Amino acid sequence: KMRGGTVDRSIRRAKIFALTKGFRGRPKNCYSLAIRAAHKALQHAYRGRKLKKRDMRSLWITRISNAAQEQNLPYSKFVHNMARLEIQLNRKILSELAIYEPRSFQALADLARKRQKDGLLSAL
Amino acid sequence: MASTRLTVLTQFVKGRYICQLQRLTLQYCSKGGSSRGLREYVNGEVVGFAKKNPQVVIYVRPRPYRHPRIVAEFLNGKSKVVSIKNLSQAEVRNKVEQLRDASGITRRKMKKWWHTDSPSIQGLWNPFDSLPYKN
Numbered sequence: 299k300m301r302g303g304t305v306d307r308s309i310r311r312a313k314i315f316a317l318t319k320g321f322r323g324r325p326k327n328c329y330s331l332a333i334r335a336a337h338k339a340l341q342h343a344y345r346g347r348k349l350k351k352r353d354m355r356s357l358w359i360t361r362i363s364n365a366a367q368e369q370n371l372p373y374s375k376f377v378h379n380m381a382r383l384e385i386q387l388n389r390k391i392l393s394e395l396a397i398y399e400p401r402s403f404q405a406l407a408d409l410a411r412k413r414q415k416d417g418l419l420s421a422l
Numbered sequence: 423m424a425s426t427r428l429t430v431l432t433q434f435v436k437g438r439y440i441c442q443l444q445r446l447t448l449q450y451c452s453k454g455g456s457s458r459g460l461r462e463y464v465n466g467e468v469v470g471f472a473k474k475n476p477q478v479v480i481y482v483r484p485r486p487y488r489h490p491r492i493v494a495e496f497l498n499g500k501s502k503v504v505s506i507k508n509l510s511q512a513e514v515r516n517k518v519e520q521l522r523d524a525s526g527i528t529r530r531k532m533k534k535w536w537h538t539d540s541p542s543i544q545g546l547w548n549p550f551d552s553l554p555y556k557n
Binding site: 365368397398399400401402410 | 425487543544545547551552
């Protein structure tokens with residue numbers, strides 16, 4: 299029972315409860331616990347947005363590394379020579395090529411290998 | 423695999439239709455009430471059905487104290503057990519004709535749970551096709 303409760307309180311609380319939908323246990327229904335859970339969830343979301351970018355990039359790199367190893371080329375040499383050839387494909391696209399267009403990826407690996415050899419020869 | 427299942431159907435399209443039902447075993451109980459429809463069918467219509475469909479072998483087996491069923495076996499080796507418990511004679515007739523028209527393919531949804539506007543042109547990577555590096 300609300301004694302002299304204002305309308306603002308329920309509106310304010312509804313905003314918090316909208317954030318805690320789907321949570322386990324009392325934090326989704328009890329206001330004092332919900333505030334804490336909601337704020338923590340927002341902190342996690344803030345951090346997650348930054349982590350997601352890092353995680354995706356490291357996933358792409360893992361995939362490119364494996365695909366290049368299939369071509370007997372280490373990831374470092376592959377990427378270095380892509381840069382030397384000024385091929386602007388980023389890691390996201392390279393990983394997608396490795397999955398969906400493996401022949402194209404092989405062609406890129408051949409280019410990288412050739413550039414690596416030319417680089418060694420020109421150094422001699 | 424959708425392609426292997428569709429090959430059975432293409433056999434019909436290529437040449438003449440071949441009835442895919444090989445064997446029907448009608449199992450009834452001579453006393454049970456749930457078998458009544460099947461018993462009426464067996465006494466009345468089954469001989470006519472057998473004459474009209476000489477490609478199907480029909481067995482009628484008494485199976486006492488159990489509910490009636492039809493076991494259908496198809497040319498691709500699959501078998502289907504249909505319970506006809508408490509069905510009327512007309513409903514049993516419908517079931518039998520359904521089985522006669524059926525193929526033996528197990529029923530499964532053929533939906534793809536993904537969609538892409540740019541499908542893979544060179545084919546998805548798989549470990550068996552991994553191109554061996556040649557010097």
